[in-house]
Amino acid sequence: MSRPPAVSVTNVSKQFTVAGTGYAGIKGALGAMLAGKRRERKVVHALNDVSLDIHAGETVALIGRNGSGKSTLLSMLANVIRPDTGSVNFPASEDPTHPRIAPLLEVGAGFHPDLTGTQNVYFNGAILGLSRATMESRYPEIIAFADFENPEYLDAPVRTYSSGMFVRLGFAVAVHTDPEIILIDETLAVGDSVFQEKCYARIRQFQEEGRTIIFVSHDDDAVRRVATRAILLSHGKVAADGAVEETLAAYHSNHHA
Amino acid sequence: MAQPSSSFSAEIREAWRYRELLRTLVRRELDVRYKNSIFGVAWSLANPIMRAIILLLVFQYVIPIKVPNYGVHVLATFFPWTYFLTGVLDAADSVSKQMPLVRKVYFPRELLPIATTLANLRHFLLTLGVVTIPLLVVLYARDSFIHHRLSLPPAEILLLPVLIIMQTLLIAGLALFLSALNVFFEDTKFLAAVIADLLFYAVPIIYFIEQVEHATLLPESIRGVVHTLFLLNPMVVILASYRRFLIAWPDGTPPRIPLTPGQPETIAVNLGVPWPWFCLSFAMCTAIFIFGYRFFNARKWRFVEAA
Incomplete structure (x- = not known):
């Protein structure tokens, strides 16, 4: 393919140091130091020399067991974690140093009650990089998408909201940010069935517009429904990469072995 | 996306790119504090106003001290102290509180403690404008009326912006340092609160700096060392300067208080801090800001891994 990939992951490795026993806090650390105990540390290889390219318009599902490294990879694409070695690039983005990435936030993240x-x-909107003027022009669309039964709730503190309302509003903002790349972490199917259908419709629209979608999921049906490609991670390495059914089959045979 | 080996100036440029987010963060802090209402603003000022009234009454009627308007001398340092305290402690968990967001979205993390600092600065300026300055206006008007002579604040009041900048650099530096540390050590804020509480007695709010210089109860051999250490604390210099910059000497000469109670010997107070000490303190505040900024940036990429 002559066009540069939307996402290019090259020889990425990442280790985490996990504190063993809990000496949380300064007091604990000082106490441990005075008692002559060394803090136990465990090194976890979250990703081990991972390389892959994702092209614009692909919808890629990252699958794998807990701790396989898929969330770490997604965090790297969101640029909240940096690789120890290797690099993550966005060569096809308008501004490769600042790609427009929309991570769908966890329920309520960034919402002040x-x-x-x-x-x-x-x-x-501001957190996702939109100016106030842009937000003002898109606000009606966002509200229409969230489609609250009682719109007066928009002027109420969000601590009065149900979790469904949180998710609707969060999703509505994220899909209106004109992203080049959309990152979804297990929050694909949210809200009631009507809203879920709306989310899927929006994702289809993104696909038609040639945007790149990368999502982590444990839900085979969701993967089959939207993904055009699936990547199986196992122990921080790419174990399978290709057509959705084949990767899912590899996952399940591996899983039950 | 700043690269791993990014320089000081690249970090600043990257933060500048996100200035609109910074504005939004500051506005959000104030919206939360004022609870979206004009009454919210009034409520947030109720505390400093009540405090001012109580302090003035106590030092007028309960603890009479032979300095004219002693209560005002206390007030002049009290609100800057509150700015320091809330500025540092609010910011200490500014990153920890936002971890759900930090874990998912990229933005320059230093914006969080800096936004908290700026929101507290805005609130301090509001307190200054609504409580301190009107109080001083009333005071100077009353003095002018009583003495049939125009009573004005000292010329040093023009240096107030310099003083506020210096204090804000100090607060921002500590905010950056503590907010980064609090991600790794979750009791940082708690310990900072304990230390700040003790620090209240080590800064000149309920006494004058000159009383430390002439502390006859201290052995003479260590008095000089104690005084030097005292002046090396930037908050000592800052608070003494607020007092000196805002409050004029009656009749152009500094007020005097007894060196020891009941004795005839007196010392002049509210002389302010010598200018070399003031400049040194400004340099220290700048250095603390740069240190805090670098400390924060050297660790900000490990925040997500730590929590």
Whole structure:
């Protein structure tokens, strides 16, 4: 393919040092030091020399067991974790140093309970890199997408919201940020069935517009429904990469072996 | 996306790219504090106003001290102290509190403690404008009326912006340092609160710096060392300077208080800090800011891994 890939992961490795026994805090650390105990540390290889290219317009499912490294890889694509070695690049982005990436946030992340829905929408937009002017012009669309039964809730503090309302609003902001790359971590199917259908419709629209979607899921049906490609991670390495059914088959044979 | 080996200036440029987010973060902090209402602003000022009234009454009627307007001398340092305390402690968990966001979205993490600092600065300026300055206006007007002579604040009041910048650099530096540390050691904020509580007695709020210089109860051999150590604390210099910059000497000469209670010997107070010490303190605040900024940036990529 002559076009540069949307995401290029090259020889990426990542280790984490996990503190063994819990000496949380300065007091604990000082106490341990005075008692002459060394803090136990365990090194975990989250990713081990991973290389892959993802092209614009692909919808890629990352699958694998817990601890296989898929969330670490997703965090690296979101640029919240850096690889120890290797590199992650976005050569096809308009500005490769600042690709427009929209991570779908966990329920309520970045929402302040005492602020209203509207205030939180603006804040979420700012966090995802949108200017206030852009947010003002997109606000009606966002609200229409969230489709609250009682729109007056938008002026109420979000601590009065149900979890479904949180998710609707968060999802609505994220899909209106004009992202080049969308990252989804297990939050694909949210809300009631009507809203779920809306989310899937929006994802199809993104696919038609040639945007890149990368998601982590344990739900085979969701993977089959939207993914055009699946990558199986196992012990921090790519174990299978290709057509959805084949990768899922590899996962399940491996799983039950 | 700043690269791993990014320089100081590249970090600053990257943060500057996100200035609109910084504005939003500051506005959000204030929205939360004022609870979206004009009454919220009034409520947040109720505390400093009540405090001012109580302090003035106590030092007028309960603890009469032979310095005219002693309560005002206390107040002039009290609000800057509150700015320091809330600025540092609010910021200490500014990153930890936002970990769900930090774990998912990229943005320059230093914006979190800096936004908290700026929100506290805005609130401090509001307190200054609504409580301290009107109080001083009333005071100077009253003095002018009583003495039939125009009573004005000292010329040093023009240096107030320099003083506020210096204090903000100090607060921002400590905010960056503590907020990074609190991600790895979750009791940092708690320990900082304990230390700040003790620090209250080590800074000149309820006494004058000159009383430390002339502390006759201290052995003479260590008095000089104690005084030097005392002046090396930037908050000592900052608070003494607020007092000196805001409050004029009556009749152009500094007020005097007895060296020891009941004795005739007196010392002049509210002389302010000698300028070399003031400049040294400014340099220290700048250095603390740079240290805090570098400390934070050297660790910010490990925040997600730590939690």
